[in-house]
Amino acid sequence: MKEYWTSLASILGVFAFFQTILQTVFPPELRFASAKLFNKLFNCFSSYCYFEITEIDGVNTNELYNAVQLYLSSSVSITGNRLSLTRAVNSSAFTFGLANNDSIIDTFNGVNAVWEHVVTQRNSQTFSWRPLPDEKRGFTLRIKKKDKQLLLNSYLDYIMEKASDIRRKNQDRLLYTNSRGGSLDSRGHPWESVPFKHPSTFDTLAMDPMKKKEIVEDLQDFANGQGFYHKTGRAWKRGYLLYGPPGTGKSSMIAAMANFLGYDIYDLELTEVHNNSELRKLLMKTSSKSIIVIEDIDCSINLSNRKNNKKSVGSVSVNSRNFYENGVGEMRGVGEENGNSITLSGLLNFTDGLWSCCGSERIFVFTTNHIEKLDPALLRSGRMDMHIFMSYCSIQALKILLKNYLGCEEGVDLDDSVLKELEEVVEMARMTPADISEVLIKNRRKKEKAVDELLEILKVRAERNAKNGSVVRRENNGVGDEDDVEDEEQEKRALDSDSPKQESEIEDDCKEGSEEEEKIK
Ligand SMILES: Nc1ncnc2c1ncn2[C@@H]1O[C@H](COP(=O)(O)OP(=O)(O)OP(=O)(O)O)[C@@H](O)[C@H]1O
Numbered sequence: 302m303k304e305y306w307t308s309l310a311s312i313l314g315v316f317a318f319f320q321t322i323l324q325t326v327f328p329p330e331l332r333f334a335s336a337k338l339f340n341k342l343f344n345c346f347s348s349y350c351y352f353e354i355t356e357i358d359g360v361n362t363n364e365l366y367n368a369v370q371l372y373l374s375s376s377v378s379i380t381g382n383r384l385s386l387t388r389a390v391n392s393s394a395f396t397f398g399l400a401n402n403d404s405i406i407d408t409f410n411g412v413n414a415v416w417e418h419v420v421t422q423r424n425s426q427t428f429s430w431r432p433l434p435d436e437k438r439g440f441t442l443r444i445k446k447k448d449k450q451l452l453l454n455s456y457l458d459y460i461m462e463k464a465s466d467i468r469r470k471n472q473d474r475l476l477y478t479n480s481r482g483g484s485l486d487s488r489g490h491p492w493e494s495v496p497f498k499h500p501s502t503f504d505t506l507a508m509d510p511m512k513k514k515e516i517v518e519d520l521q522d523f524a525n526g527q528g529f530y531h532k533t534g535r536a537w538k539r540g541y542l543l544y545g546p547p548g549t550g551k552s553s554m555i556a557a558m559a560n561f562l563g564y565d566i567y568d569l570e571l572t573e574v575h576n577n578s579e580l581r582k583l584l585m586k587t588s589s590k591s592i593i594v595i596e597d598i599d600c601s602i603n604l605s606n607r608k609n610n611k612k613s614v615g616s617v618s619v620n621s622r623n624f625y626e627n628g629v630g631e632m633r634g635v636g637e638e639n640g641n642s643i644t645l646s647g648l649l650n651f652t653d654g655l656w657s658c659c660g661s662e663r664i665f666v667f668t669t670n671h672i673e674k675l676d677p678a679l680l681r682s683g684r685m686d687m688h689i690f691m692s693y694c695s696i697q698a699l700k701i702l703l704k705n706y707l708g709c710e711e712g713v714d715l716d717d718s719v720l721k722e723l724e725e726v727v728e729m730a731r732m733t734p735a736d737i738s739e740v741l742i743k744n745r746r747k748k749e750k751a752v753d754e755l756l757e758i759l760k761v762r763a764e765r766n767a768k769n770g771s772v773v774r775r776e777n778n779g780v781g782d783e784d785d786v787e788d789e790e791q792e793k794r795a796l797d798s799d800s801p802k803q804e805s806e807i808e809d810d811c812k813e814g815s816e817e818e819e820k821i822k
């Protein structure tokens with residue numbers, strides 16, 4: 302053992318001796334050149350090639366560096382012992398990273414890639430127009446020369462894609478609005494954003510489970526359909542038209558869609574858009590994997606009544622000449638007086654035309670309480686891929702509300718007899734999920750009271766709706782409707798006296814909704 306240490310010490314001594322000679326005999330330039338030569342020789346004979354991905358590329362931030370860091374975070378969190386931890390702005394999740402000067406092996410298509418995170422001190426004399434971090438960071442990718450083409454063709458694209466998926470998953474989603482009108486922010490963006498934290502999901506949404514399943518599957522097919530859309534030559538986008546009475550869950554459905562897919566929402570306020578080119582610019586500034594929403598489209602602009610000559614509805618009027626001559630509707634927008642306009646063709650181009658394909662993986666959702674007011678051009682097949690009717694509360698939807706609000710499970714907390722009673726009256730009562738949830742939320746700590754009260758209100762409503770049918774018949778025979786006053790009194794007693802406003806609203810909504818449903822039918 303002693304001999305071993307003696308020989309190791311003499312070898313190190315010889316090394317030190319030669320190094321001193323090299324440093325004194327050879328000038329620094331010569332040493333640098335010889336190191337370069339040695340590197341070249343080494344690279345010639347080495348079976349590996351190396352790629353440097355620095356954090357800052359010249360003066361710009363290198364997107365690939367951030368993408369690699371995120372991409373590796375998923376594998377690093379499982380295998381690494383020493384990790385760096387970060388939490389980005391607008392993110393509620395922590396991201397694991399490769400610690401300084403650590404390395405990891407990643408496998409892609411059966412080929413190994415070694416990543417090393419290299420951190421060195423930045424030369425303080427380096428001149429730059431903008432302040433640079435003290436440390437110089439970068440990744441070194443080492444792969445076998447023979448795998449170079451195989452890996453680089455698809456590996457880097459794969460990393461970018463995965464990283465944006467991880468970023469989306471980790472980051473809070475954003476809700477964008479164009480409420481600033483046409484003005485741009487300091488970065489030239491027409492959209493303003495806030496973190497989107499709506500808790501609505503497909504589990505909390507009360508609607509027919511079959512219909513819900515169909516929508517969820519449709520969304521899933523869309524999100525996984527890149528190959529299909531490419532193969533069939535279709536733009537990777539989809540349109541949904543949600544219609545139905547107020548309080549049936551149209552906005553909640555949009556939030557559920559966004560939460561399910563992890564997409565951002567662009568809430569487009571059409572009355573703030575002055576002309577078609579502004580609409581196009583807004584579209585161009587939306588990101589992929591997003592839902593572009595126009596709520597209450599019938600109120601935003603008038604999309605109906607092609608035959609009427611300049612008939613004004615709300616803030617917008619219709620120019621019938623253009624409808625007939627161009628085959629598309631011309632709607633004068635809020636800015637008409639200033640010579641600005643937004644047309645139906647502009648809106649259709651927005652959802653359907655060439656411009657709608659800038660970017661990809663986008664969903665358009667329009668909502669309306671009055672589908673009958675919409676122009677047939679908007680409703681024709683192929684324009685909005687799915688028309689979804691959000692209806693009054695059915696027994697299936699009611700079961701979901703009872704479960705979510707009161708924790709009542711079918712067959713456990715709810716008797717068959719109570720369920721049967723609810724089933725008998727709920728359809729005829731024509732109450733919206735919003736109305737019913739208000740009744741449930743009020744008594745959510747007392748399950749039985751909540752169910753009893755709901756049942757009572759449903760019965761009164763159902764009875765009145767049934768009678769309204771017969772009143773109409775009796776009115777036609779010259780009979781008055783004295784019973785209605787009594788009914789309303791009875792319902793007032795059933796509803797809690799602390800919400801008089803809601804009561805009248807329910808009344809209005811109910812009437813409006815039933816008329817509307819008739820029209821839709
Ligand atoms: N189908 C539903 N499932 C669960 N909750 C619902 C449903 N519909 C309505 N609600 C409740 O009622 C509230 C109002 O619903 P929402 O805003 O989604 O209705 P809407 O159809 O968009 O109405 P409007 O036509 O007035 O915009 C929601 O916050 C939610 O609590």
Ligand SMILES: [Mg+2]
Pocket residue numbers: 551552553596668
């Ligand atoms: Mg709504």
